[in-house]
Amino acid sequence: MPTLAEVAQKAGVSIATVSKVLSNTPYFTEETRRKVMSAVEELGYLPNLAARALSSGKTHLIGVIFPYVYEGIFTDPLVQYILEGVEAECNERGYNIVLSTPRLSPDGPEENYRRLLQSSYLDGIVALDNVPLSSVLSPSLRKNTPAVAIGYGDHPYFVRSDDLQGSTSLMEHVVSLGHRHIGILTVDESLHYSIQNRHLGLQTTAETAGLNYAQFPKFDRGDFSIASGMQGAAEVLNQENVTALVCINDRMALGAIQQVQKMGFRVPDDITVVGYDDILSAQLFSPALTTIDQRAPELGHQAAQMLFALLNNEIPDSVVIPTRLCIRESSAPPKSSR
Amino acid sequence: MPTLAEVAQKAGVSIATVSKVLSNTPYFTEETRRKVMSAVEELGYLPNLAARALSSGKTHLIGVIFPYVYEGIFTDPLVQYILEGVEAECNERGYNIVLSTPRLSPDGPEENYRRLLQSSYLDGIVALDNVPLSSVLSPSLRKNTPAVAIGYGDHPYFVRSDDLQGSTSLMEHVVSLGHRHIGILTVDESLHYSIQNRHLGLQTTAETAGLNYAQFPKFDRGDFSIASGMQGAAEVLNQENVTALVCINDRMALGAIQQVQKMGFRVPDDITVVGYDDILSAQLFSPALTTIDQRAPELGHQAAQMLFALLNNEIPDSVVIPTRLCIRESSAPPKSSR
DNA sequence: AAATAGTAGTTAAGCGTTTAACTATTATAC
DNA sequence: GTATAATAGTTAAACGCTTAACTACTATTT
Incomplete structure (x- = not known):
């Protein structure tokens, strides 16, 4: 790889001149610039970024x-x-x-x-x-x-991402549809700050609507995976009579839908399922998933x-x-x- | 950020000694190693990678x-x-x-x-x-x-990835199910070498089975997208009477399935659709997509x-x-x- | 005519490593 | 007892670039 020194020699100027011409420092004649640039061109010079990094402290x-x-x-x-x-x-x-x-x-x-x-x-x-x-x-x-x-x-x-607003509008949607018995499929909130905010949004919205969020059946041992969504849906549906499942992410929601269907219910006719994230599969899935796009x-x-x-x-x-x-x-x- | 020089001074040895101890060069007393290591520890020394890169030519x-x-x-x-x-x-x-x-x-x-x-x-x-x-x-x-x-x-x-083998086994599967009128949904093969090989596998397998691949209805103006899969399925189904659609990737296949269903056919009862890639949605989609996992x-x-x-x-x-x-x-x- | 400012370039120090070449001491061989 | 090898460390050059400080010349001001 050609270095500044080789370019300088070929152009008949000093190393510093080449360096400065390349960084557009003022005070050089057109003639000098031309000589430098054509030497750069001919040799195919490209800066050694490691050297530049060491010298200037900037690595890009x-x-x-x-x-x-x-x-x-x-x-x-x-x-x-x-x-x-x-x-x-x-x-x-x-x-x-x-x-x-x-x-x-x-x-x-x-x-x-x-x-x-x-x-x-x-x-x-x-x-x-x-x-x-x-x-x-x-x-x-x-x-x-x-x-x-x-x-x-x-x-x-x-x-x-405004997790509070996202989870609020998600729960508002579910509540405004008329649901009162709602299951929550989620993960341990100590894992994630954003999850804590989503929980807060769900809770506040439910309580504002006069619902007792604390008594909603919950599955919180999920791990974001499809499998844990299936497991969560099974547990909640086996124990309680809910008309909607609100899931903390889309993958769990997609798992939940499959489990709901497997248990003989229809989505959304018997049970509403909503997710969060708007992953590609959410749009493709049948039924297509109602969810929150956080515009990643x-x-x-x-x-x-x-x-x-x-x-x-x-x-x-x-x-x-x-x-x-x-x-x-x-x-x-x-x-x-x- | 502490440098080798500071570590050397603190340890009471030369810069070279520190450098060599850190790279496990032999011939140092335990005593020296200990002094160096504890100075490194105390100062929280970490190498400047830019300098190392310049000197050794290795950046990791x-x-x-x-x-x-x-x-x-x-x-x-x-x-x-x-x-x-x-x-x-x-x-x-x-x-x-x-x-x-x-x-x-x-x-x-x-x-x-x-x-x-x-x-x-x-x-x-x-x-x-x-x-x-x-x-x-x-x-x-x-x-x-x-x-x-x-x-x-x-x-x-x-x-x-063995695109030839993949497309071969995909077509073999479709042919072995008994399909004879097969539509191909694909993209311009000049875009991608792997696509060329997939085409070759499809063609060879079809011809080995005694089918006239050249006369299969084809849509080759796709761009890998779901939308182009829908478009392709529409064009092929409007013109020809096929019982299967082989798609060059999963996204187009998922689009095709939706289009097929929209046109009043059932998958797979009326029309078989297969894809290639095994993306996450392929497993989730209903009906789940038959496809090739290339183990990316x-x-x-x-x-x-x-x-x-x-x-x-x-x-x-x-x-x-x-x-x-x-x-x-x-x-x-x-x-x-x- | 001397001082100042502007223009056009060069010199050389420095960035923090690695490593070849060197010195110095101690152990081993013959 | 001297040559050789092994051990334990140091010195200093090199990597390729940036940039402050300097030189040298020309133009302008006072």
Whole structure:
């Protein structure tokens, strides 16, 4: 690979001149610029980013962090959408993405991740930060690297989906259809801040409508999977007489629908099932799933934009992104009210 | 951030000693090692990767390249599975991933990508290489960086899914059910080498069974999307009397099923529909889709393993990964043969 | 005529590592 | 008792770039 020195020699100028011409420093004659550029052209010079990084402290590399606790992170449908949003913004500005998916444990993220964060490799960080267990963005870890959190982690700059509003409009929809006996299929809320907010939205809305949320039958041993949705639906339906199942995510909702059908009920005629996320399968499934679209690509876009503002020494405003209720075929008024 | 120099001073030894102790070079007393390690511990020293990269030429960064032509790459269901496989192998070895999704045009990949490839940032490359348009791994681009291709690009080290075997077993399944009038829903094969192989498998198998593949009604203006699957199914069913639709991917197959149902036919009773990929929705859809699982995570695992072999100066063998036929509910014998 | 400002480039230090080459001490062989 | 090898550490060059500080010349101001 040609270096600055070779370009300089070929152009008959000093190394510094080449470096400065390439970074558009003023005070060079057109003649000099031309000589430099044609030498660059001929040799096919491209900067050695490692050297540039060492010298300038800038790598043009953005870390995108998806921590996980139990299962691999790539089963989370948010991930690819966020990645897509961040990637678009980075590419536009000539930045590249370093993808890291550290495993989280009570003693914090794994060694490999800590090395990356403190390596001076990353100009900035965008991190999913929803897990109470331990923040991947704790100040001790990231030193002075600018960072934006996606989620509820304790961090000055963040983007979140409005889980409260999302779960509120979801429960409002179910209640407004006339449902009074509602089962909740969810996961342990200590796993996820966003889940806590969704619970809060469900509860507040139910109680505002005069329902006793505390007495709703609940299955909270789910793990976001289809299988746990099936299990949850089975448990709730075997014990109680509900007309609707509100699920904490789409995969559990799709599992629930299958279980409901397997037990001889129809969706939505006998039982309404709603989810949260609007994954691809939600639209395709039959019956198509009523759910909340949290517009995940927008999370990525906004987070990246905020990060570049920070890199530009601006102070960005944190953002809460509103969700969208997608009413499809899996929700309808309860039988009794028809 | 503490540097080697500070650690050396604190430990009362030279910089070189610290560096060597940290890389487990022999010939140091336990006493010296202890002093160094406790200084490292106390200061929380972590190496500056940019400096290490410049000095040693090793960054411990692996480029993972997903080129795209028209639509964003993240809609491709392969991507997340491959990423998952590569990530697992990299993480195990202390490597990090640089994700790049260059847009391909007839004059090759975009500038930003070329800079990355020749920047000395990447120790190795894993690239999806299926598009005839221009290889992201052409020797002129990647200089001496070791690379493994996933797909049919002209490259010495590659991993591919056995598209020929996959499409063969898919067509064998349909033919063995008794179908003779079969519609093909596909995309322009110049877009993708793997598609060419799938076509070949379909054709050979049909002809081996004594059928005239050339006269099968075909829709080849698809773009992998659900919408184009619906359009294709509509066109084929309006013109010809087929009992089965073989689709080049699952999304088109799911679109086709919806269109078939919308036109008043039942799947699989009236018309069999099969797909290719085994995306999540394929299992969830009702009727569940008969399709080919190409075991994408395995592609990522194998590619990464080959790359690390290369980095280790070994010569890996290229791999063709067999697929698995998933027979579900969307395929059945044609009416006439019952 | 001297001082100042603007233009056009060069020199050289520094970024934090790695590692070849070197010194110095101690152990082993013959 | 000297040569050789093994052990234990240091010195200093190199990686390729950025940039502050400097030189040198020309144009303008006072």
